[in-house]
Amino acid sequence: MAVISRLREVAVDRGRNRSDRILFGTMVALSGFGLLMVYSATASTGFAGMERQMIFVAAGLTIYAVISNIDYRELKNLIPIVAGVVVLALLGVYLFEPVNGAQRWIPLGFFALQPAEFAKVVVILLLAAVLSPNNRDELLTQRQLTWPTVFRALVIVTLPAALILFEPDLGTTLVFGFILFVMLFVAGATWRQMLALAATAAIGVVVVLQQKMLATYQLDRIRVLFDPSVDQGALGIRYNIQQSKYAVGSGQLFGRGLFAEGTQTSFEYVPEQETDFIFTAVAEQLGFVGGILVVAAFAVIVWRLLVIAANARDRFGALIAAGLAAMMVFHVFVNVGMTIGIMPVTGIPLPFLSAGGSFYLAMTISLGIANSIWLMRTPVPGENQLT
Amino acid sequence: MKFALRLTTLGIAFMAMFSVIGLRLWFIQVAEGPQIARAAEEATWLGKSSFAARGDIYDRNGTLLATSRMVPAVMVDRTFVQPEQRDELVQELASIVGIDPAQLDALYDEAGINGRFQVSTVSNETAYAINESLDELPGVEVVKVPERVYVNGPTMAHVIGHLGLPEEADLTERPELDRNVRIGKLGVERVYDETLQGTSGTIEYRVRRGEIIEQRPPVEPVAGSSLVLNLDLALQEKVELALEQGVALSNEVKEEERDKGEEVFSETQRAAAVVLDVNTFDVLALASYPDFDPSNFVAGIDETTFDELNEAKAFNNLAVSGLYPPAxxxxxxxxxxxxxxxxxxxxxxxxxxxxxxxxxxxxxxxxxxxxxxxxxxxxxxxxxxxxxxxxxxxxxxxxxxxxxxxxxxxxxxxxxxxxxxxxxxxxxxxYGHETGIDLTSEAPGIVxxxxxxxxxxxxxxxxxxxxxxxxxxxxxxxxxxxxxxxxxxxIGQGAFTSTPLQVASSYAALVNGGIILEPRVVREIVAADGEVTPIDRPDPVTVDIAPATRASLLEDLGRVVNGGTAAAAFRDFGEGVENIGGKTGTAQSTATRDNHAWFVGVAPLDNPSYVVAVLIDEGGSGGQVAAPVARNIMQYLAGNEQTPIVQGEEAD
Known part of the structure; x- marks a missing residue:
């Protein structure tokens, strides 16, 4: 068993390398803090919301530990299988009844699996595999990405992105675009290739708009940022944005205190607060100080992911870490951005804090892979750097 | 670019994005935080209105014309409806109230999150049935709301007007309005809407998951004030009847003309009349034919009825908005x-x-x-x-x-x-400008x-x-x-246009010695506590007319009735006809429309107290058709027996 032998190798040969404790510590801190916030946002219905999330946190941290100790290079071989499973799962969502007008979930009894969350991680792995050189010759001869490589990357992203766009889930679709853009840049795309990609994206946007592939509410969520009079769905969008702004603004510098009476949070005036709008619970109860600390914690995670990318033993690992950093940044920017009125309202959750199983597990898997890259950073003497 | 440089660039870009978040957070929470916090605190309070009773409308003798009674209405307050309960509630409630679920769904959406809306007024039986099953109907309550009652149906419809739900424009213009409370749309119901409306009371409360957790002391509603009109219901009824008969007379005349082979373009369909006190410019009667029943609007008018009435121009108050050459x-x-x-x-x-x-x-x-x-x-x-x-x-x-x-x-x-x-x-x-009457859509005319x-x-x-x-x-x-x-x-033709009210008020000025006031249909406002406020009006404007000129005109107006173009029409007037004056008019219309018939009467000549202006739209000759109508009205005013409206002499 290759996996077992790797585990031994890690344990014996790389005993000097320690896990990224900053990364792990920040993740655990955010997760614990998230449980507290989920509880505060659902307190009126008791502990159920938090207890459920605790199960996901426990499962997620276990998976993190396991994946950390699997050599990420093994994943290269698993990619085709995992990708196939994910594509099937993405198709599988259409077998089930829509929830709130969207088909994003596969009900599994106690929780509903959301394949799109895992698809993000799988696409990062796929892109990293495609964009990294396959052997020493390629590394030495090809200083730049070839056009066919760029094209292949584009195709890899388009398939799952299109499936998710039709769920519909515009926000998650855009995550793929951002990840592709960042990973191509890191992988050494030329300016021309980047421009070509931007042009393709622009054409894509035009096609989507022309073919009216977006629902009115999706367009309105964007338009409402610039024109407050847009209010499709009977006050729904503006109400969300307004309540969210009220909650964040009410926090002021130091917050109104955890579980304070009479807050927007305790009144549950913010819709979806324990999931997509969890940041409003932080900002209202703990103020600017609490909010900026959470943002700083994410900055630390992103910083660690970029350090891991810089220290990765091979380009495959480096690209994975950079892709994960891109995913993390996009989630934080769009999620927090929407609660403070600078991004459209989309169903993009906040890593480690938002209640929800699939996304939490996908995040811990991501950091598990990152930690594995970190553990493997020092080459074993005499070992080929590229294999 | 080297790999490390690319990663560094990326790191800088990412940190820039985090900085944007940080700056915006500072702006919202610290720079603008106190203001937002205040607004947020206020926003957690929800309010509902308790409806004020709308003021009544009386004629000059205190006869009730319009009032309000309290009827049960079904309200839904979305604050108390959990999202998952919505569909079931809509289905259930629609079947109890007896409306289309889709329509109820639309109302639900329109009300917005935490909104409160009126489904409809219901019978006492339905109200009882709903009250029995309130446990299964979250957010539903039965409240008493005022419903307008127009005591005399279509009589005086154009003066009284009607109500309707406020439109978006009304709500923007008057933010104090409650979208569930009907407002005046026409006539004095509209002009005096704020007086009649009163002030809704409010009950403010905070809600968590459908439970009221805190309440402020309620603000009681203040009932609206009532209006007393200058119009006399009995006179108005006579005027409206006379107009209807005048239109019929005009059509009889047209039938005869057709038989004689004369050219007739259309059936006569419309008419208007004004009776004005020449000294006070109080409007004693003001009618436009055809009319409509404002009661149709009480619970919202159905589209077919509305379209039919609109087609017939029944909502047009021709006495103030119809433009005709004064001839x-x-x-x-x-x-x-x-x-x-x-x-x-x-x-x-x-x-x-x-x-x-x-x-x-x-x-x-x-x-x-x-x-x-x-x-x-x-x-x-x-x-x-x-x-x-x-x-x-x-x-x-x-x-x-x-x-x-x-x-x-x-x-x-x-x-x-x-x-x-x-x-x-x-x-x-x-002429050429509004008289300033307290009614809607007055036309200025052209001089x-x-x-x-x-x-x-x-x-x-x-x-x-x-x-x-x-x-x-x-x-x-x-x-x-x-x-x-x-x-x-x-001779009052050409591009010259005027309204029947302008013609009446110009005659009032000529015969009262040159004093012009803004005509008023409302005499006084009676507050809920009984305090009476006379309607205010601007100071009169005076036109210099020598007493000799006025005396000469009055005498000659008398000759019109007692020997001139209106003599035939006034033959049956009865006692006191020598004290009646007037002037006929026949207004040339377009080449393909019949002439408009006019008559303006003044009485009594020795001390003028009122003018009567009658206009039969495309009615034909003034002396033949309009003068008999005015004669019939003036018989009533003089206390004579009202003789039938039969044709007078065909005269200009």
């Missing part, structure tokens, strides 16, 4: 101006002898350069009435006489500072002048695609205003 009724103003300003007759025109004019149906204008003589024929009455002075001219409505007045005025003043001397008289007694025609010409040349107001041949002239236009004006 020969205007001769009383030209008459007064002639005497007051000593307007000259033309020179070099045949048929003038001192103060006498030869009323033979033609006006021979001066010889033209080519030796031909331009002859203008009386457009309506070709008979030879002999030589007439101003008194005989008014009595017989001689167009030739008043044409000569206009032509003389044109010759004397054309191009000079006072060339609008006749039009200025018209404006002073109320044509050289300046106006020149504006029209400029506009027409710049906008050739729009419908022309001047004949194309006028556009070639240096000035489109001609002597013929002033001649048309002097």
């Amino acid at each position: 020969s009724t205007f001769k009383a103003i030209t008459y007064t101006a002639k005497l007051e300003e000593n307007l000259p007759f033309p020179t070099e025109v045949e048929g003038i002898d001192g103060q006498l004019i030869h009323c033979d149906g033609t006006l021979n204008l001066s010889e033209l350069a080519d030796g031909s003589v331009q002859v203008k024929h009386d457009w309506y009455d070709p008979r030879d009435l002999g030589w007439l002075d101003i008194h005989g001219a008014l009595e017989n409505s001689c167009n030739i006489y008043f044409w000569n007045v206009a032509l003389g005025t044109y010759q004397a003043y054309n191009g000079k500072a006072n060339e609008n001397i006749l039009q200025d008289w018209a404006s002073r007694v109320g 044509p002048t050289r300046q106006l025609f020149e504006e029209w010409k400029t506009y027409q040349l710049e906008n050739p695609d729009e419908p022309p107001r001047l004949e194309p041949s006028r556009l070639d002239l240096a000035s489109p205003w001609l002597g013929g236009d002033l001649m048309d004006f002097a």
Whole structure:
């Protein structure tokens, strides 16, 4: 068993390398803090919301530990299988009844699996595999990405992105675009290739708009940022944005205190607060100080992911870490951005804090892979750097 | 670019994105935090209204015209409905109330998150049934809401008006409005809406998951004030009946004309009348035919009924918004101006002898350069009435006489500072601008002048695609205003338009000694606590009219009724007919429409107290059709027996 032998190798040969404790510590801190916030946002219905999330946190941290100790290079071989499973799962969502007008979930009894969350991680792995050189010759001869490589990357992203766009889930679709853009840049795309990609994206946007592939509410969520009079769905969008702004603004510098009476949070005036709008619970109860600390914690995670990318033993690992950093940044920017009125309202959750199983597990898997890259950073003497 | 450099660049870009978040957080939480916190605190309070009773409307004798009764209505407060309960609630409630679930769904959406809306008013039985099952109907409550009752159906509909739910524009203009409370849309219901409306009370509370957790002391509603009108219900009923019969009479006349082979363009369908107190300008009656029943609007009018009424122009209050040339009724103003300003007759025109004019149906204008003589024929009455002075001219409505007045005025003043001397008289007694009556959609009318025609010409040349107001041949002239236009004006024709109210109020001014007030349909406001406030009105405007001129006019108006163009119509008036005056009018309409019939009555002549203006839209001859209607109304006012409305003499 290759996996077992790797585990031994890690344990014996790389005993000097320690896990990224900053990364792990920040993740655990955010997760614990998230449980507290989920509880505060659902307190009126008791502990159920938090207890459920605790199960996901426990499962997620276990998976993190396991994946950390699997050599990420093994994943290269698993990619085709995992990708196939994910594509099937993405198709599988259409077998089930829509929830709130969207088909994003596969009900599994106690929780509903959301394949799109895992698809993000799988696409990062796929892109990293495609964009990294396959052997020493390629590394030495090809200083730049070839056009066919760029094209292949584009195709890899388009398939799952299109499936998710039709769920519909515009926000998650855009995550793929951002990840592709960042990973191509890191992988050494030329300016021309980047421009070509931007042009393709622009054409894509035009096609989507022309073919009216977006629902009115999706367009309105964007338009409402610039024109407050847009209010499709009977006050729904503006109400969300307004309540969210009220909650964040009410926090002021130091917050109104955890579980304070009479807050927007305790009144549950913010819709979806324990999931997509969890940041409003932080900002209202703990103020600017609490909010900026959470943002700083994410900055630390992103910083660690970029350090891991810089220290990765091979380009495959480096690209994975950079892709994960891109995913993390996009989630934080769009999620927090929407609660403070600078991004459209989309169903993009906040890593480690938002209640929800699939996304939490996908995040811990991501950091598990990152930690594995970190553990493997020092080459074993005499070992080929590229294999 | 090296790999490490690319990663560094990426790191800088990512940190920039985090900084944007940080700055925006600082802005919202620290810079603007206190303001937002205050707004947020206020936003956690939800409110619902308790409805104020709308004021009543009474006639001048205290007879109830419109009131409100409290009826049960079903309200839904979305604050108390959890999202997952919505569909079931909508289905259930729609079947109990008996409306389309889709419609209820739409109302639900429209109300917005935490919104409260009225589903409909319901019978007492339905209200009872809903109250029995409130446990299964989250957010539903049965409240008493005021519902308007119009005691006399369509009588006085155009004055009273009707109610309707506020539209978005109303809500923007008057933010204090409750979207569930109907507001006035027409008539005094609209003009005095804020007086009648009262102030809704509010109950403010905070809610968590459908439970009220905190409440503020409620603000009680303040009932609206009531209105007392100047109109007299009994008189109004007589006027409306007379108008209806006048329209029928006009159609009888048209039938006869058709039988005689004369040209008739259409059925008579519309009419209007105003009875005005000449001293106070109180509106004693004001009617427009056809009418509508404001009760139809109480629970929202159905589309078919609305379209039918709208098609018939039943919502148009023709007495204040219908525009017609005042026709020969205007001769009383030209008459007064002639005497007051000593307007000259033309020179070099045949048929003038001192103060006498030869009323033979033609006006021979001066010889033209080519030796031909331009002859203008009386457009309506070709008979030879002999030589007439101003008194005989008014009595017989001689167009030739008043044409000569206009032509003389044109010759004397054309191009000079006072060339609008006749039009200025018209404006002073109320033409060409709103009278300022307290009703909706009053039309100003048009008093044509050289300046106006020149504006029209400029506009027409710049906008050739729009419908022309001047004949194309006028556009070639240096000035489109001609002597013929002033001649048309002097007999109330041409581009001149006015409303029946303007005609009535101009006569009031002529016979009361020159005092003009804004007409009022409302006399006083009675607050819920009984305090009475008379309606305020601007100071009167005075026009100088010599007592001799006024006396002469009154005498000649009497001759119209007792021997002139209205004599036949007033034959059956009964006692006191010698104390009645008036003037007939027949307004030329477009080439394909029948003439409009006018009559303005004044009584009593020895001490005028009221004027009656009657207009039958495309009704035919004033003397034949409108004068009998006015006679019938004036019989009632004089306390005489009202004799049937039969045709009078066909006269201008």
